[in-house]
Amino acid sequence: MREGWRRSWDPVGGGTEVRPPARGEEWTAADGPAVLVGLARALRAAGVEAGPDRVEAFLGALDVLRPAVRSDVYWSGRLTLCGAPDDVERYDRVFAAYFGDAVSGGRPARAAAPARSRVPVRAAAAGDRTRSAGDGDAVPTAALAATTEVLRHRDVAALNAAERDQLRRLLAAFTLPGEPRRTARLRPDRRGTVDPRRTVREMLRRGGEPAPPRLRDRTERPRRVVLLVDVSGSMAAYADALLRFAHAASRGGGARTEVFTIGTRLTRVTRELTHRDPDTAMAAVAAAVPDWRGGTRLGELLRAFLDRWGARGMARGAVVVVLSDGWERGDPELLAEQMRRLRRLAHRVVWANPRKARPGYAPLATGMAAALPSVDAFVEGHSLAALERLAAVVRGVDDA
Template structure:
């Protein structure tokens, strides 16, 4: 779309070449063009809890096409004006924009400080194959938004176990912008509403206040609130390459205030309080001190029974969305795990299992623990990459998993 708009404005000459002025960058060629970059940014916003609808995304793409896709200020303001629906979305937008397009602490100030530049114009060069011209002295060259974010879009789909330290740091910044909310449910409480059932008490009170004269019918509707989310994160040795990313995902989820997090390995440890630190690094340090069984064995059946006896049966798992983030390796009796999974399935509203190894080619749930647990799992999803965790967050909110047929595979 953006390339078509550029050609429509006559920004590419016949037989010539065009060069972006300072602060701009052309959209990368290939499948990851400018549209793919901007759509990836919209997906990251949706994962952070911003209600980004298809209409808003379409308006965002059109706004960027009219402006300058390679300028940080234009992309920032186009997205802020089209993708944010209320004041609560602004903080999330700032956080996601900084993580996706760069590391500026204040994207709004950086965008306002950008120098206004003319539109792209065709420039015919004498030697098309020569090196690009150097910017003039004193000119400010802004960050190339499209080329920078295209690497982020590729990074979203890469397995976190094979990332280098720089890529891991970038993934951590993106994970810090996540938001996790459970599927909504209707409560018994009611609130005044324009539509819904007639509220007889308020209607009669209005009539009495008017001396028995007819009054407008007052109505009410049931309120909705998100279900509690319980995360059980496997920190055993086989999950070592994924534990940090999954715990940072859990740290972002704890901001929802209706999320509980436990680590499982050889012991069951509740780490909700440790993950309540606003700073992700401080939260990870607190978890490292609280969890005594890092990179140990796995006793899923026994620990799940301990969780249900101590926490779940008392109400934490009742009606909640329970997510197990584990590869399914079990050193104990698989029959015990199967029995406890059936017990959990009767208590919880929905049981989701995220396995980082599910994305590997030729994977089949042949491990004894995984095969024993699958019959009691409502959704079996991947958990190896940033994009997979975004899909997991959507499933927790109530969306169907990408391949629902795989849920009962191997049962």
């Protein structure tokens, strides 16, 4: 499989089947391994620790099994890419969203199946159409997943309705854990310093006999994440995707996530995003936010956030992410001053600008130019792949 896949028409399943090229055939499709690596990227964005060693084991398992059969792809990934019980549910959600159908493990998919894109295929030889009786669940795995892999790099503003629906299913599988930090709280551990109280209690329990020393070490907790999402008119094409990204971030990852919308007003929407269903959460946000598609007053709203929330502890030691194109109708000096103030409070300040990916872009807008000196990481935010990288930057594993 790692040498390449070839598409052929499958008359039994009524769709395309992906199989290794026969002996003497040339590699005519290079998207097979890329599709599976893309699945691993989506799993990492959802919080599954699918590292290079696990991806290599996944590809090795499919070398032995049948990459054209969905159940083989599903179980190969589940057994090699998942390392903890919590990873299984995330894996199921990502697999269903990525391949656009129910998983083959006997569980119903938690997301509706997207419309399948038509992929040009060529007729197969008669010998290619033979399948075993247990291959009834063979599906066009690579065709749909390759479409998803292309979708990951598409600009959100250029997507059609069907592609937006597929993007929403992929965004629902996101997590956004904060960068881990060591706390002052101590807990029993196999390494660390000696815990005198537990050591003495263990010796008393043994009747005064010597006992191995009990150790303790500091715990790790993810830093708080604060998202400031621009919903002004210039960000209208990206607001829905960014808010769905914020919804997924606020529901998983282990860190407390606070979400605000900014435009002409500052609105805290953390409570509205607690709804489990993304569509219900988006409806609640739409009802709570009064300044959709309005202007932008970044400096005034950032000052309001710091005065009411940030200085009281919400931004202190947190990772603050601003998702905006940087257009500012107010005084840019005020924005620069408040960004410096935010930088002193927060652990890291990340700015995600969807327009950064455009050819020839330069941060010449007055608001962006004023804020950039106080930003630790300046990243793109126009596509699913860009949001995956943003999640890695927030976790502290990727520097912009």
